[in-house]
Amino acid sequence: MVRGAALVERVVVGAHYGLRDWLAQRITAAIMAVYTVILLAMLIGGAPISYAVWQDLFTQGWMRVATLLFATSLAWHAWVGMRDILMDYVKPAGARLTLEVVVLLVLAGILGWTIQILWR
Amino acid sequence: MSNAVPGKSRPKYLSLPALLFEIRLPLPGWVSILHRISGLLLFLSLVWLLFMLDRSLASEPGFDAMRRYAGLLPVKLALLVLVWAYCHHFCAGIRFLFLDLDHGVDKATARLTSVIVFAASLALTAWFGVRLW
Numbered sequence: 001m002v003r004g005a006a007l008v009e010r011v012v013v014g015a016h017y018g019l020r021d022w023l024a025q026r027i028t029a030a031i032m033a034v035y036t037v038i039l040l041a042m043l044i045g046g047a048p049i050s051y052a053v054w055q056d057l058f059t060q061g062w063m064r065v066a067t068l069l070f071a072t073s074l075a076w077h078a079w080v081g082m083r084d085i086l087m088d089y090v091k092p093a094g095a096r097l098t099l100e101v102v103v104l105l106v107l108a109g110i111l112g113w114t115i116q117i118l119w120r
Numbered sequence: 121m122s123n124a125v126p127g128k129s130r131p132k133y134l135s136l137p138a139l140l141f142e143i144r145l146p147l148p149g150w151v152s153i154l155h156r157i158s159g160l161l162l163f164l165s166l167v168w169l170l171f172m173l174d175r176s177l178a179s180e181p182g183f184d185a186m187r188r189y190a191g192l193l194p195v196k197l198a199l200l201v202l203v204w205a206y207c208h209h210f211c212a213g214i215r216f217l218f219l220d221l222d223h224g225v226d227k228a229t230a231r232l233t234s235v236i237v238f239a240a241s242l243a244l245t246a247w248f249g250v251r252l253w
Contacts, residue, residue: 026220029213036210051176051183058177078166081159103163110166117174 025080028073035070064118071114075107147234155212158205165202196253203248207241 047053057063082103090096134143145153176186189195215233218224224233 026217029217033210033214051180054183055177074166078159078163081156082163085156085160106167110170113170113174117170117177120178 021080021083025077028077031073032070032077035066035073038066058118067118068115071111075111079103079107146231147238148230151212151215151234151237154208155216158209158212161205162202162209165198169202199252200245200249203252204241204245207244207248208237211237211241211244 042057043049046057058067083100086096086099086103090099172186172190175182177183190199215224215237218233219230224230
């Protein structure tokens with residue numbers, strides 16, 4: 001009995017964040033796709049884009065939240081994607097780590113900047 | 121393989137010429153690698169795009185300046201490339217979501233959906249291009 005249970009038990013090795021990242025990339029993709037369609041519908045269906053129309057769109061409460069959700073999704077999605085690319089093509093550990101840090105800093109900066117733009 | 125030793129199959133290494141001229145990537149392969157390239161392109165242009173969004177929302181003169189800036193030929197062409205990158209990444213991404221759900225995995229359907237992705241992303245790029253030009 002004991003032996004049987006031991007055989008069935010799986011030995012999980014590694015950091016096992018793969019599934020979470022894989023899933024996060026897909027969920028964030030879906031969020032961004034929905035936002036894209038809504039934004040396009042607003043822009044195409046609305047009045048010709050002047051500064052007033054443009055600014056009005058991005059100062060509405062729901063649009064601020066939706067855009068922040070989009071930016072957060074984008075940062076997460078891009079992090080998973082860029083990390084995949086770096087893991088595939090940049091083999092020296094030091095160079096890869098450096099580039100990963102750069103990507104993270106850029107994405108964090110972009111997120112902060114987006115908040116600044118939206119709540120000005 | 122004219123210089124190959126007779127009777128001995130030598131390992132073939134990937135090289136740029138091999139990738140460009142010898143290895144014929146099937147259509148779904150092109151969708152895949154272009155999905156990666158377009159994603160990288162979009163990441164690299166994030167700061168630039170956000171800069172334009174920032175300026176265009178900051179003030180009316182800023183908006184007008186960005187409209188003029190986006191009208192410059194090199195900027196326009198770069199934006200058109202990014203529009204294509206977004207459209208391709210979007211369409212190919214939806215295809216990959218369906219593949220993840222085990223839809224369209226057989227060869228014939230996978231080929232067909234690849235054609236659809238290319239056709240849709242190029243048509244969308246053309247449509248946005250005409251509208252924005």
